[in-house]
Amino acid sequence: MASSLSGLYSAFKLQNPTPNKSPLARVDSASFPARSKLLDRFSVQSVAKEIPANLSKPKNETLKEEIRKGLEKDPRELWRRYVDWLYQHRELGLYLDVSRVGFTDEFVAEMEPRFQAAFRAMEKLEKGAIANPDEGRMVGHYWLRNSGLAPSKYLRSQIEATFDAVCSFAADVVCGKIKPPSSPEGRFTHILSVGIGGSALGPQFVAEALAPDNPPLKIRFIDNTDPAGIDHQIAQLGPELASTLVIVISKSGGTPETRNGLLEVQKAFREAGLDFAKQVLISGSCFCFCFVFLALQSSEYKSQGVAITQENSLLDNTARIEGWLARFPMFDWVGGRTSELSSVGLLPAALQGIDIKEMIAGASLMDEANRTTVVRNNPAALLALCWYWASDGVGSKDMVVLPYKDSLLLFSRYLQQLVMESIGKEFDLDGNRVNQGLTVYGNKGSTDQHAYIQQLRDGVHNFFVTFIEVLRDRPPGHDWELEPGVTCGDYLFGMLQGTRSALYSNDRESITVTVQEVTPRSVGAMIALYERAVGIYASLVNINAYHQPGVEAGKKAAGEVLALQKRVLQVLNEASCKDPVEPLTLDEVAERCHAPEDIEMIYKIIAHMAANDRALIAEGSCGSPRSIKVFLGECNLDEMYV
Numbered sequence: 001m002a003s004s005l006s007g008l009y010s011a012f013k014l015q016n017p018t019p020n021k022s023p024l025a026r027v028d029s030a031s032f033p034a035r036s037k038l039l040d041r042f043s044v045q046s047v048a049k050e051i052p053a054n055l056s057k058p059k060n061e062t063l064k065e066e067i068r069k070g071l072e073k074d075p076r077e078l079w080r081r082y083v084d085w086l087y088q089h090r091e092l093g094l095y096l097d098v099s100r101v102g103f104t105d106e107f108v109a110e111m112e113p114r115f116q117a118a119f120r121a122m123e124k125l126e127k128g129a130i131a132n133p134d135e136g137r138m139v140g141h142y143w144l145r146n147s148g149l150a151p152s153k154y155l156r157s158q159i160e161a162t163f164d165a166v167c168s169f170a171a172d173v174v175c176g177k178i179k180p181p182s183s184p185e186g187r188f189t190h191i192l193s194v195g196i197g198g199s200a201l202g203p204q205f206v207a208e209a210l211a212p213d214n215p216p217l218k219i220r221f222i223d224n225t226d227p228a229g230i231d232h233q234i235a236q237l238g239p240e241l242a243s244t245l246v247i248v249i250s251k252s253g254g255t256p257e258t259r260n261g262l263l264e265v266q267k268a269f270r271e272a273g274l275d276f277a278k279q280v281l282i283s284g285s286c287f288c289f290c291f292v293f294l295a296l297q298s299s300e301y302k303s304q305g306v307a308i309t310q311e312n313s314l315l316d317n318t319a320r321i322e323g324w325l326a327r328f329p330m331f332d333w334v335g336g337r338t339s340e341l342s343s344v345g346l347l348p349a350a351l352q353g354i355d356i357k358e359m360i361a362g363a364s365l366m367d368e369a370n371r372t373t374v375v376r377n378n379p380a381a382l383l384a385l386c387w388y389w390a391s392d393g394v395g396s397k398d399m400v401v402l403p404y405k406d407s408l409l410l411f412s413r414y415l416q417q418l419v420m421e422s423i424g425k426e427f428d429l430d431g432n433r434v435n436q437g438l439t440v441y442g443n444k445g446s447t448d449q450h451a452y453i454q455q456l457r458d459g460v461h462n463f464f465v466t467f468i469e470v471l472r473d474r475p476p477g478h479d480w481e482l483e484p485g486v487t488c489g490d491y492l493f494g495m496l497q498g499t500r501s502a503l504y505s506n507d508r509e510s511i512t513v514t515v516q517e518v519t520p521r522s523v524g525a526m527i528a529l530y531e532r533a534v535g536i537y538a539s540l541v542n543i544n545a546y547h548q549p550g551v552e553a554g555k556k557a558a559g560e561v562l563a564l565q566k567r568v569l570q571v572l573n574e575a576s577c578k579d580p581v582e583p584l585t586l587d588e589v590a591e592r593c594h595a596p597e598d599i600e601m602i603y604k605i606i607a608h609m610a611a612n613d614r615a616l617i618a619e620g621s622c623g624s625p626r627s628i629k630v631f632l633g634e635c636n637l638d639e640m641y642v
């Protein structure tokens with residue numbers, strides 16, 4: 001079945017020799033309103049100065065309805081549109097169907113100058129331009145899969161040395177040459193990956209998508225500062241903590257959640273009588289180029305920790321001083337959310353027995369395809385075109401990602417960061433307030449059919465869908481018919497096709513990405529496809545896709561809360577050391593902290609500490625904050641809280 005379908009796909013492409021024959025091109029452009037209200041609202045003039053902003057998107061719902069009905073009345077027209085626009089990457093076995101997004105040929109033509117500007121920007125970026133102007137950084141994740149593109153010999157050698165070091169370290173761990181310190185006879189059986197955001201989501205997605213049923217090392221993640229979540233992961237490891245390789249991933253090396261995860265894990269090691277790191281200088285270690293550092297030669301491995309971080313970060317220095325097993329670099333020019341194909345994603349993948357060379361090969365082939373400047377032949381550009389059309393270039397509709405394959409469950413979560421952290425920006429590159437964004441959510445089909453597809457079909461029309469279709473249901477030789485002529489996978493296929501049709505018949509647009517199988521190659525290609533689509537889309541809407549200033553605000557505020565908590569504790573300590581003890585009202589605490597404006601936060605701090613057995617006694621009712629009087633159970637004369 002799969003092979004005949006793939007043959008059919010090839011046939012489609014062969015039947016498509018003439019570009020620009022979309023049935024929608026027949027719609028009279030004079031009937032389009034000059035410019036959408038949404039575009040007006042967000043001052044898109046600034047987006048690309050040389051390009052006119054009066055795009056001809058038919059905002060007129062009646063007109064859109066007419067187009068749809070026209071296509072419905074004549075399914076052959078829809079079929080022609082499907083064939084005309086179908087993108088195929090033969091070598092990757094990847095297809096992109098954009099026929100159920102209603103852009104017109106006129107719209108495509110009007111977008112053309114913007115696309116050419118985006119392609120030029122992408123070319124400059126690949127040549128090493130400072131593509132992240134706010135942070136003065138190059139953006140080089142494309143070099144990771146084609147080191148020849150890197151703008152200097154030094155960068156090339158760093159990329160290649162790191163890749164080789166990842167491969168040989170993983171091979172040595174998997175074959176048992178590198179052993180856990182407390183069981184020199186044994187092998188590492190588990191990975192505990194500590195990291196958050198871009199330092200977790202890629203590895204999580206890839207583990208779920210590609211790890212074999214019995215991987216050489218099984219992986220677990222700590223990706224939060226939730227103590228109960230951390231306890232759960234450690235409890236699940238149980239005695240196998242002794243044979244667990246702890247990989248701490250943080251580009252900055254100073255992310256609090258990750259630091260906390262590490263401290264919690266180190267405590268668990270101590271409590272289990274294990275040495276996380278023996279704090280020795282490892283002799284016979286070697287430097288490969290400037291940074292990739294492995295305790296290669298020692299027959300007695302002293303640590304179970306591996307750090308992936310920027311050189312000289314706090315984490316790097318800790319790992320170096322404590323003599324961790326290995327340190328791998330995260331480069332300044334690779335952003336967290338585009339780091340899956342750096343050591344961040346490759347090391348955990350290789351340790352799970354996933355073919356990382358194939359992942360890189362898939363990404364590299366996809367990058368190549370995305371370098372063409374012909375929009376209809378460029379899959380990333382086609383995605384960006386659809387996103388722009390569907391969301392008016394201002395994020396007016398959400399992107400629902402629905403892979404019909406359990407192993408791709410985490411793709412939407414991975415894309416959520418890639419797209420939303422990149423596109424969700426307050427200002428454009430010219431400093432205009434634009435509040436850009438593109439919301440991404442989704443889990444998997446057909447499961448979601450029994451959850452929220454009802455609303456997608458019939459309810460508020462604020463989204464477009466991306467279906468991810470995988471042609472191969474099961475490995476060869478394992479399928480069977482659960483009723484005559486029908487397999488379990490046929491049902492999944494039917495659900496996808498049925499949902500796509502049902503949504504379209506109610507004017508809900510969708511894109512379909514099809515791959516033959518979920519393999520390291522196709523996963524690498526999908527990662528590269530979306531990384532590039534995000535880059536192109538960001539150019540279309542004139543924003544910096546590579547910084548995340550908004551996240552800093554939350555981090556700063558969290559730091560301020562913890563600083564306030566220390567002041568509260570100091571004030572309470574002083575009052576509790578008096579004789580007699582002086583219980584304080586919240587107003588008094590706030591006053592003595594010189595933070596009367598923070599009284600609500602002080603109430604929350606006290607309520608949180610009281611709920612966690614923190615030697616703090618709060619009298620009164622939490623429900624009526626004014627009644628509360630608070631003091632510490634004991635006076636700590638030596639305690640310094642600030």
Ligand SMILES: O=P(O)(O)OC[C@H]1O[C@](O)(CO)[C@@H](O)[C@@H]1O
Pocket residue numbers: 196197198199249250251252253254255258336337421548551
């Ligand atoms: O790898 P780091 O520096 O720990 O950062 C983790 C994540 O935090 C962010 O900086 C902000 O959430 C992400 O961009 C990044 O992936």
